[in-house]
Amino acid sequence: MEKIRNWMVAAALAIIVVGLAWVGHGTGIIQLPATGFMSELSVWTINGSLVVAFGLIVLIGSWKLLRDEPHGPGFGDDQFLGES
Numbered sequence: 145m146e147k148i149r150n151w152m153v154a155a156a157l158a159i160i161v162v163g164l165a166w167v168g169h170g171t172g173i174i175q176l177p178a179t180g181f182m183s184e185l186s187v188w189t190i191n192g193s194l195v196v197a198f199g200l201i202v203l204i205g206s207w208k209l210l211r212d213e214p215h216g217p218g219f220g221d222d223q224f225l226g227e228s
Contacts, residue, residue, distance in 0.1 A: 145210055152206030159199035166192025 168174035170188030182188045 149206050149210040152210065153203060156199050156203035156206060159202060160196055163192045163195030163197075163199055166195060168192075 165174065166182070166188050169180065169182035170185055170190070170192055172184040175183060
């Protein structure tokens with residue numbers, strides 16, 4: 145489970161970096177190349193923001209959902225379910 149979580153965190157960070165690059169190009173902060181088709185177009189700022197949000201969802205999901213400890217009280221506990 146630890147390997148899956150590490151890969152998911154790495155993928156989420158890569159997604160976030162790509163989204164931030166798109167936001168940078170869309171806002172004009174990043175000007176490489178100088179005549180790029182993404183420079184200062186608001187559509188890339190919006191798309192980049194959505195990609196960053198998706199990356200954060202993947203990051204939080206992989207960090208919270210793929211942890212090794214139980215997910216709440218009574219998880220896997222037969223007495224919690226009323227069974228003996």
